[in-house]
Amino acid sequence: MSDLAGFFAMGGYGAFIWPSFGITLAVLVLVWIESNRRLKRNERALAEMEKGLGGRR
Amino acid sequence: MKRLDWFANPARFLKVARAVQPWAAGIALGLGAAGLYLGLVASPPDYQQGESVRIMYVHVPAAWMALFCYTMLAMASAVALIWKHPLADLAAKATAPVGAAFTFLALLTGSLWGKPMWGTWWVWDARLTSMLVLFFLYLGYIALNGAFDDPARGAKASAVLALVGFVNVPIIKFSVDWWNTLHQPASVLRAGGPAIHESMLAPLVLMALAFKAYYVWVVLIRIRAEIAAGKIRAARLRATGSAAL
Numbered sequence: 001m002s003d004l005a006g007f008f009a010m011g012g013y014g015a016f017i018w019p020s021f022g023i024t025l026a027v028l029v030l031v032w033i034e035s036n037r038r039l040k041r042n043e044r045a046l047a048e049m050e051k052g053l054g055g056r057r
Numbered sequence: 058m059k060r061l062d063w064f065a066n067p068a069r070f071l072k073v074a075r076a077v078q079p080w081a082a083g084i085a086l087g088l089g090a091a092g093l094y095l096g097l098v099a100s101p102p103d104y105q106q107g108e109s110v111r112i113m114y115v116h117v118p119a120a121w122m123a124l125f126c127y128t129m130l131a132m133a134s135a136v137a138l139i140w141k142h143p144l145a146d147l148a149a150k151a152t153a154p155v156g157a158a159f160t161f162l163a164l165l166t167g168s169l170w171g172k173p174m175w176g177t178w179w180v181w182d183a184r185l186t187s188m189l190v191l192f193f194l195y196l197g198y199i200a201l202n203g204a205f206d207d208p209a210r211g212a213k214a215s216a217v218l219a220l221v222g223f224v225n226v227p228i229i230k231f232s233v234d235w236w237n238t239l240h241q242p243a244s245v246l247r248a249g250g251p252a253i254h255e256s257m258l259a260p261l262v263l264m265a266l267a268f269k270a271y272y273v274w275v276v277l278i279r280i281r282a283e284i285a286a287g288k289i290r291a292a293r294l295r296a297t298g299s300a301a302l
Contacts, residue, residue, distance in 0.1 A: 007098075011108035016173050020166040021097070024115045028271060031158050035278040042285035049292050 067284050070144055074277045081277065085270035092263030100256050110257070112170040117245070118265040120163035122272065123191060124226055126156025130198065131223040134216035144280070146212040147287070149219065150202055151279035155272055157195035164188055175239050183232035184240040187225060194222040208290070 010017045096114035103110035130152045137145035167185070168178045179185065202215035233242045245251045251258055 010111070011102060013107060013109040013111075013173055016109060016169045017097075017111050020112045020115050020169045021093070023165060024119065024162050027158050027162055031155060032271075032275055032278075035275050035282065039278050039282040039285070042282050042289065046285045046289050046292075049289060 067144065071281060071284065074281055078274060078277050081270045081274035085267050085274055087267075088263050088270065089267035092260050092267050095263060096260035100260050103257075106174060109170065109173050112166055113257070114260045114264050116163060116166040116170055117261060118268045119159045119166060120188070121265055122159035122268045123156060123163050123188065124229060125269070126152050126159060126272065127191060127194070127219075127223070127226055130156060130195075130219045131226075134219040137212065138216050138220070143287075146209075146216070147280050147283040148276070149216060150212065150283060151276045152272075153195055153198045153202070154279075155275055157192065157199065159268070160188065160192040160195060164192060171239075180239055182238040182240065183236035184229065184238050187229045187232050190225055191222075191229060194218070194225060198222075 008014055008018070092114065096111055100111070100114075102108045130149050133145045133149035133152065136142055137149060164185075167188075171180075172178050198215045198219055201218055202211045205211035205214065232238065233240050244253050245258070245261065253261070
């Protein structure tokens with residue numbers, strides 16, 4: 001257990017190391033989520049539009 | 058240019074993008090996990106910096122990506138301006154937010170590393186200031202790109218900004234040699250080879266490759282989204298055009 005505590009303490013630098021890794025991971029995940037949402041939204045809108053145009057013809 | 062012509066066909070590009078994307082995702086996640094393990098667990102603390110050296114494994118790859126993405130942005134902008142490849146505009150537009158994110162992370166992790174090592178979150182020296190300028194260049198590109206009703210005009214104006222701003226990239230790279238700075242000089246990409254032990258070089262390289270694969274993964278998603286948006290715009294234009302007739 002103290003091994004684990006020592007790992008998280010990182011020789012006293014834990015307060016700088018963990019935010020560095022945590023925020024990096026969070027930002028990369030958020031950019032990925034936003035990109036995927038954008039793709040899904042546009043593809044859905046395009047599919048609906050093509051369906052609408054096909055119906056009118 | 059032949060190969061670029063081949064890619065400039067959106068239908069062909071979409072096919073290639075869909076095939077490449079899962080590989081890029083797998084490489085990013087796999088190498089990222091290995092890099093995190095080596096960086097946080099298996100690699101030794103530095104003899105001067107102690108455990109704080111581990112911040113290097115996100116800070117340095119993020120900073121490399123900040124410069125890599127801007128180089129991509131400038132290259133895509135040049136191709137778009139000179140050869141008018143429609144996909145080049147989309148690639149530039151898709152790259153900018155990813156580059157901005159990596160630049161933000163390089164600045165933030167640098168600050169988190171600077172506090173324990175230099176005793177300050179920030180100094181206005183050449184390396185840090187030129188990186189901040191890079192961040193503003195990305196934001197300026199994004200703002201200018203979206204500032205016009207006609208996306209083609211926005212693409213053109215922002216492409217010019219991207220090319221002019223490219224002068225900042227060599228300034229960042231060589232800032233640690235040209236000026237006195239708190240920031241340490243290059244220890245990997247330098248004449249004479251890396252001056253860093255394998256046990257630290259391995260997680261650094263793994264994280265750098267993971268970030269590159271992440272870039273490919275996310276930029277392909279964003280280009281696909283832009284292609285779909287372009288088709289929607291074209292369909293709307295056709296619809297209003299035929300209504301006017």
